[in-house]
Amino acid sequence: MEEELVYTRPDVVADRATHYCPGCHHGIIHKLVAEALIDLGVVEKTICIGSIGCSVFIYNYLNLDTVEAPHGRAPAVATGVKRARPDNFVFTYQGDGDLASIGLAEIMHCANRGENVSVVFVNNTVYGMTGGQMAPTTLIGQQATTCPAGRCEELEGLPLKMAEIIGGLGTTAYSARVAVDSIKHLMAAKKAIRKAFQCQIDKTGFGFVELLSTCPTNWKMTPVQANERIAKEMIPTFPLGTFKDKTVEAK
Amino acid sequence: MTEQTPKRIFVKGNEAIARGALAAGCKCYFGYPITPQNDIPEFMSQAIRDAGGQFVQAESEIAAANMVLGATACGIRAMTSSSSPGISLKQEALSYMAGSELPGVVVNMVRGGPGLGDIGPSQGDYFQSTRGGGHGDYRLLVLAPASGQEAYDLTIKAFDLAFKYRNPVMILGDAILGQMKEPIAPWIPDNLDPDEAADWRLDGAKGRQPRLHKSLFLQEGELAQQNRHLQEKYEAMKAEIDYESFMVEDADIIVVAFGSIGRIAKSTIRKIRSTGKKVGLIRPITVYPYPSEILKTLAEQGKKFLTIEHNMGQMVEDVRLAIRTITDSDFYSCLPGNLPTPDDFEEPILKALEG
Ligand SMILES: Cc1ncc(C[n+]2csc(CCOP(=O)(O)OP(=O)(O)O)c2C)c(N)n1
Ligand code: SF4
Ligand SMILES: [Mg+2]
Numbered sequence: 089m090e091e092e093l094v095y096t097r098p099d100v101v102a103d104r105a106t107h108y109c110p111g112c113h114h115g116i117i118h119k120l121v122a123e124a125l126i127d128l129g130v131v132e133k134t135i136c137i138g139s140i141g142c143s144v145f146i147y148n149y150l151n152l153d154t155v156e157a158p159h160g161r162a163p164a165v166a167t168g169v170k171r172a173r174p175d176n177f178v179f180t181y182q183g184d185g186d187l188a189s190i191g192l193a194e195i196m197h198c199a200n201r202g203e204n205v206s207v208v209f210v211n212n213t214v215y216g217m218t219g220g221q222m223a224p225t226t227l228i229g230q231q232a233t234t235c236p237a238g239r240c241e242e243l244e245g246l247p248l249k250m251a252e253i254i255g256g257l258g259t260t261a262y263s264a265r266v267a268v269d270s271i272k273h274l275m276a277a278k279k280a281i282r283k284a285f286q287c288q289i290d291k292t293g294f295g296f297v298e299l300l301s302t303c304p305t306n307w308k309m310t311p312v313q314a315n316e317r318i319a320k321e322m323i324p325t326f327p328l329g330t331f332k333d334k335t336v337e338a339k
Numbered sequence: 340m341t342e343q344t345p346k347r348i349f350v351k352g353n354e355a356i357a358r359g360a361l362a363a364g365c366k367c368y369f370g371y372p373i374t375p376q377n378d379i380p381e382f383m384s385q386a387i388r389d390a391g392g393q394f395v396q397a398e399s400e401i402a403a404a405n406m407v408l409g410a411t412a413c414g415i416r417a418m419t420s421s422s423s424p425g426i427s428l429k430q431e432a433l434s435y436m437a438g439s440e441l442p443g444v445v446v447n448m449v450r451g452g453p454g455l456g457d458i459g460p461s462q463g464d465y466f467q468s469t470r471g472g473g474h475g476d477y478r479l480l481v482l483a484p485a486s487g488q489e490a491y492d493l494t495i496k497a498f499d500l501a502f503k504y505r506n507p508v509m510i511l512g513d514a515i516l517g518q519m520k521e522p523i524a525p526w527i528p529d530n531l532d533p534d535e536a537a538d539w540r541l542d543g544a545k546g547r548q549p550r551l552h553k554s555l556f557l558q559e560g561e562l563a564q565q566n567r568h569l570q571e572k573y574e575a576m577k578a579e580i581d582y583e584s585f586m587v588e589d590a591d592i593i594v595v596a597f598g599s600i601g602r603i604a605k606s607t608i609r610k611i612r613s614t615g616k617k618v619g620l621i622r623p624i625t626v627y628p629y630p631s632e633i634l635k636t637l638a639e640q641g642k643k644f645l646t647i648e649h650n651m652g653q654m655v656e657d658v659r660l661a662i663r664t665i666t667d668s669d670f671y672s673c674l675p676g677n678l679p680t681p682d683d684f685e686e687p688i689l690k691a692l693e694g
Contacts (some may be wrong), residue, residue: 168409
């Protein structure tokens with residue numbers, strides 16, 4: 089039987105292995121972003137705002153014009169980029185420490201100004217790059233290197249639910265939480281990213297997608313266990329769904 | 340250069356800077372309220388939009404400076420302004436811009452410190468401005484105007500230099516410069532090049548290789564190489580050294596003072612000269628890179644020095660470095676919290692002249 093090529097790497101995805109740990113979802117999410125850019129025909133118009141976290145090398149994997157933002161400041165940098173180049177497609181790619189902790193002011197105000205940009209938010213409930221410290225999204229009871237006994241509400245508060253918070257702002261055009269742990273979830277994630285990006289193209293406003301993601305290394309799990317943890321432990325606290333969709337409301 | 344109508348306008352130093360920025364083709368302004376620079380964002384909120392540009396009142400100085408980082412990564416002329424406490428917050432983005440070689444322009448209308456200090460004039464941010472200010476081995480090009488006209492002119496120059504060297508440039512003023520109204524003659528440069536950033540700006544990688552602006556260099560040897568490159572650039576910036584020299588030829592003593600204090604000292608020197616005493620002034624206009632050579636030359640001629648600053652003694656270290664192999668400089672500190680007049684400098688200058 090002859091071999092049939094059923095998938096080729098699109099040009100926007102660089103031809104090199106990533107530095108991500110086995111079972112990490114960052115790589116899958118990169119690919120979903122790349123596919124959305126291709127499908128919407130904006131690859132050559134795109135300016136990517138990288139952030140500080142395990143995805144800091146995103147420019148090594150996606151062949152896009154890219155600027156590195158300081159930790160948490162990607163939404164401010166995106167604001168500057170979009171204001172300077174309103175005809176370009178602008179998105180940030182940020183982790184949960186980056187976006188929901190140090191960069192909380194920047195994400196809230198970028199969304200609240202209704203900046204016409206898109207945000208890809210990768211929530212893996214830890215500071216991955218720095219070695220698994222507690223994040224604002226760490227689950228109650230979850231152990232991390234700075235809460236070795238597990239996160240406790242009395243001392244550390246509750247996990248921040250960014251997709252709901254951003255969805256609650258009047259200026260947000262689209263906000264959803266998705267996962268990539270199963271084919272079904274992956275399909276929904278693909279759609280959500282596309283919708284958030286489409287809002288920018290249609291100039292309807294700020295688009296936000298939160299992706300529940302794995303960090304097998306810092307969770308001290310195998311890739312399979314980590315993947316299973318998404319549905320078992322994360323989704324009960326971080327329900328999947330769409331929290332704002334102006335494209336539907338408009339219809 | 341094209342003159343403007345009306346030929347002369349009567350404006351605060353802050354407005355002179357904002358108008359200078361517009362004349363220089365600044366397309367994006369990002370700010371946050373703080374006294375004594377509020378006239379800049381207030382003026383810009385209307386004027387830059389009227390000129391087809393963008394104004395954002397950011398959520399913080401941190402965000403405002405990072406918006407400048409984003410806009411300049413696109414090769415667009417962009418600016419932010421603030422005063423001391425706010426400038427402390429901009430240091431993160433300034434360090435990243437220096438590391439990524441992005442040409443933001445930032446104005447510091449210095450007020451008293453440390454901490455919340457006061458809202459009066461001060462030169463207490465000299466160290467922060469001339470030593471980089473944020474983390475890492477970097478420098479800003481720092482211009483220190485002493486009048487409304489100079490503020491206008493140097494703002495235009497700031498954008499040119501920022502793009503020439505791909506380095507952040509700071510305009511270092513104070514509450515006197517920002518708040519004082521005086522006549523200026525606005526002009527528009529006619530050498531603006533819309534393609535000045537054509538080979539590095541981000542605008543989508545259509546038909547070319549993707550471009551990247553970053554300050555992270557992890558490969559072995561990469562960061563050392565980048566730092567060497569930056570240092571060579573700072574060395575090359577010495578071509579921009581600028582200062583005002585006033586009656587130094589026959590002077591027995593040289594007063595060294597910058598910005599508003601340099602201008603006030605000049606009035607004192609005029610008065611002392613009328614009594615026949617030989618006093619001169621060097622007023623650094625670029626405080627980084629610093630006009631060390633002229634000070635050294637004057638020291639070699641046997642002249643004495645008195646550095647006057649509106650702080651507890653910061654620039655005097657640069658003066659002493661410049662003349663260290665030959666002589667020393669006296670220092671007169673006019674304390675932050677006070678508004679100095681030309682009379683205040685008379686006694687210290689005469690004392691240094693005798694002593
Ligand atoms: C101002 C500043 N503080 C701290 C750090 C260190 N740091 C690097 S990455 C990171 C956390 C990244 O976590 P997250 O955003 O969740 O991304 P992940 O690695 O989990 O994908 C931190 C704290 C930094 N680079 N800059
Ligand atoms: S540390 Fe965690 S987030 Fe970072 S690459 Fe490894 S698995 Fe992914
Ligand atoms: Mg994380």
